[in-house]
Amino acid sequence: xxxxxxxxxxxxxxxxxxxxxxxxxxxxxxxxxxxxxxxxxxxxxxxxxxxxxxxxxxxxxxxxxxxxxxxxxxxxxxxxxxxxxxxxxxxxxxxxxxxxxxxxxxxxxxxxxxxxxxxxxxxxxxxxxxxxxxxxxxxxxxxxxxxxxxxxxxxxxxxxxxxxxxxxxxxxxxxxxxxxxxxxxxxxxxxxxxxxxxxxxxxxxxxxxxxxxxxxxxxxxxxxxxxxxxxxxxxxxxxxxxxxxxxxxxxxxxxxxxxxxxxxxxxxxxxxxxxxxxxxx
Amino acid sequence: xxxxxxxxxxxxxxxxxxxxxxxxxxxxxxxxxxxxxxxxxxxxxxxxxxxxxxxxxxxxxxxxxxxxxxxxxxxxxxxxxxxxxxxxxxxxxxxxxxxxxxxxxxxxxxxxxxxxxxxxxxxxxxxxxxxxxxxxxxxxxxxxxxxxxxxxxxxxxxxxxxxxxxxxxxxxxxxxxxxxxxxxxxxxxxxxxxxxxxxxxxxxxxxxxxxxxxxxxxxxxxxxxxxxxxxxxxxxxxxxxxxxxxxxxxxxxxxxxxxxxxxxxxxxxxxxxxxxxxxxxxxxxxxxxxxxxxxxxxxxx
Numbered sequence: 001x002x003x004x005x006x007x008x009x010x011x012x013x014x015x016x017x018x019x020x021x022x023x024x025x026x027x028x029x030x031x032x033x034x035x036x037x038x039x040x041x042x043x044x045x046x047x048x049x050x051x052x053x054x055x056x057x058x059x060x061x062x063x064x065x066x067x068x069x070x071x072x073x074x075x076x077x078x079x080x081x082x083x084x085x086x087x088x089x090x091x092x093x094x095x096x097x098x099x100x101x102x103x104x105x106x107x108x109x110x111x112x113x114x115x116x117x118x119x120x121x122x123x124x125x126x127x128x129x130x131x132x133x134x135x136x137x138x139x140x141x142x143x144x145x146x147x148x149x150x151x152x153x154x155x156x157x158x159x160x161x162x163x164x165x166x167x168x169x170x171x172x173x174x175x176x177x178x179x180x181x182x183x184x185x186x187x188x189x190x191x192x193x194x195x196x197x198x199x200x201x202x203x204x205x206x207x208x209x210x211x212x213x214x215x216x217x218x219x220x221x222x223x224x225x226x227x228x229x230x231x232x233x234x235x236x237x238x239x240x241x242x243x244x245x246x247x248x249x250x251x252x253x254x255x256x257x258x259x260x261x262x263x264x265x266x267x268x269x270x271x272x273x274x275x276x277x278x279x280x281x
Numbered sequence: 282x283x284x285x286x287x288x289x290x291x292x293x294x295x296x297x298x299x300x301x302x303x304x305x306x307x308x309x310x311x312x313x314x315x316x317x318x319x320x321x322x323x324x325x326x327x328x329x330x331x332x333x334x335x336x337x338x339x340x341x342x343x344x345x346x347x348x349x350x351x352x353x354x355x356x357x358x359x360x361x362x363x364x365x366x367x368x369x370x371x372x373x374x375x376x377x378x379x380x381x382x383x384x385x386x387x388x389x390x391x392x393x394x395x396x397x398x399x400x401x402x403x404x405x406x407x408x409x410x411x412x413x414x415x416x417x418x419x420x421x422x423x424x425x426x427x428x429x430x431x432x433x434x435x436x437x438x439x440x441x442x443x444x445x446x447x448x449x450x451x452x453x454x455x456x457x458x459x460x461x462x463x464x465x466x467x468x469x470x471x472x473x474x475x476x477x478x479x480x481x482x483x484x485x486x487x488x489x490x491x492x493x494x495x496x497x498x499x500x501x502x503x504x505x506x507x508x509x510x511x512x513x514x515x516x517x518x519x520x521x522x523x524x525x526x527x528x529x530x531x532x533x534x535x536x537x538x539x540x541x542x543x544x545x546x547x548x549x550x551x552x553x554x555x556x557x558x559x560x561x562x563x564x565x566x567x568x569x570x571x572x573x574x575x576x577x578x579x580x581x582x
Contacts, residue, residue: 010384010388010391010392011388013384013385013388014385014388014389014392014400017381017385017461018403020458020461021403021404021407021458021461021462022407023422024415024418024419024421024422024458025407025410025415025418027418027421027422027428028414028415028417028418028421031421031428038426039421040421040424040426040427040428040431041426041431080302080303080306083299083302083303083306084303084306084307086299087299087300087303087304090299091296091299091300094296094300096304099312100300100303100304100307101575102571103307103308103311103312104303104307104311105571105574106311106315107311109511109512109515109516109563109567109570110515110516110519110560110563111515111516111518111519111520111521111536111559111563112516112519112521112536113519113521113536113539113540113556114318114519114539114556114559114560117318117539117543117552117553117556118314118315118317118318118556119310119314121314121317121318121321121549121553122310122313122314122317125317142310145310146310146311149303149306149307178295179295203409206411207411207412207413209413209522210521210522214543224411224413227411227413227414227417228413228522228526231413231416231417231420231526232525232526235420235421235424239414239417240421242414243411243414243417243418246410246411246414247410247414250409250410251406251410254402254405254406254409258402
């Protein structure tokens with residue numbers, strides 16, 4: 001085998017995988033502009049399904065509910081995820097550390113149906129006991145926040161590992177109290193990780209169908225629940241239109257956030273270089 | 282008084298708060314719920330709720346365990362077959378993801394350094410767009426009058442549409458499609474750190490590239506292979522949405538059985554028992570995953 005054959009093979013393998021990953025998304029988008037009632041038979045281009053979307057009250061209220069839940073569950077997830085990451089990384093030895101780290105990774109790997117079932121049975125027991133909480137927005141929020149906390153922990157942890165703690169020590173040597181160190185040194189350095197944890201947990205919540213189905217009560221249908229119930233019945237052109245809208249928003253958000261993080265990274269490096277040259281003068 | 286204050290202060294110092302808050306959160310939402318599932322799996326369904334475990338008929342509390350759900354699980358062949366076929370589909374998904382994902386991750390790790398962030402983002406991007414919508418997209422591609430069949434017919438490759446939807450094939454396509462990034466990412470993370478000097482040394486000593494790959498690259502990427510395989514296998518065993526949307530009524534998956542026991546039959550003890558056995562099945566792979574994760578994160582000193 002010579003090198004050009006290997007190169008050709010590796011490149012075509014990669015292209016094939018990317019085609020496999022993107023083909024469904026691209027067809028989904030193309031056929032959202034199809035005028036036909038039949039989802040997969042092309043007639044001519046139109047915005048018919050986008051106008052239908054705007055009059056679809058079920059879908060619009062579901063979007064509202066999903067956005068609300070995603071926003072709050074992302075905030076809660078980042079909050080608890082940061083605490084978990086700190087507990088696991090800043091304190092290497094404490095009683096029950098293994099239990100905490102395995103509890104924090106359970107929602108990541110456990111099948112959704114088990115997480116959903118177990119949370120629901122816990123909430124039902126709680127309700128029989130205290131008469132609270134009623135199934136609905138709050139219970140869905142709790143489920144998403146649990147899942148999100150596990151993911152946020154991973155994101156914040158990987159950032160904490162990159163930070164070597166020397167800056168924290170320097171700040172403490174200069175007389176900062178632990179809370180001041182956190183507020184003035186650790187937190188600003190963590191911001192990019194917190195932003196990506198927020199975006200990730202927001203998307204996870206906005207995307208979840210299994211946990212929501214278990215935890216929701218009458219009258220609370222999230223967007224994925226509406227999509228899922230329609231997709232179960234068959235093909236439906238409005239789903240294509242919804243898909244195109246979400247894909248557009250998500251793509252813009254992901255690209256914008258990756259620009260933001262690389263910008264932050266460069267800014268930080270510049271500042272570090274500046275600081276070094278200042279001290280060497 | 283001063284002593285008490287001191288005690289309170291010690292109790293509420295940073296360390297206890299930082300550890301205590303996540304501990305309470307996960308105990309309440311991750312551990313207690315699983316224990317409740319175990320408890321309910323040993324109860325009986327009574328009209329709208331499950332029977333109480335404490336029995337007071339003797340004047341003192343005795344714990345009443347009901348193994349009806351488990352004995353039904355053991356005797357009904359359907360459950361046994363469903364567990365086996367879930368494991369089979371999950372194993373097949375893992376194997377196919379590894380066969381597609383390993384070369385991909387390897388080539389990605391060897392591609393020009395400045396291209397790698399973009400290639401990586403292109404793998405992550407579908408992950409950010411709704412999983413449900415991507416599975417639905419495969420439905421529009423695979424149905425009898427779907428896009429693939431229509432294109433093949435118009436190109437005169439086939440005359441009759443191929444029945445791909447609601448078969449094990451469509452299930453596998455959906456599963457591999459959804460879980461492939463979970464295989465690629467840990468493999469790439471591992472392979473991109475591989476020290477190329479080992480391969481150079483092997484080449485200097487006369488080893489062929491092919492042999493060097495099997496003797497050096499693959500063993501060194503063992504951690505990545507295990508992490509990726511577990512990340513695919515464990516959730517695949519309990520997958521519900523993909524078999525529901527792409528699998529036929531005869532593709533048995535345990536996630537679907539659990540869902541039906543709960544939502545259609547309203548049998549909570551049965552659903553819990555199904556869940557408990559499923560947890561036992563994935564316990565071993567989860568332990569392996571956790572072991573390799575912690576070895577990765579805390580290198581031996």
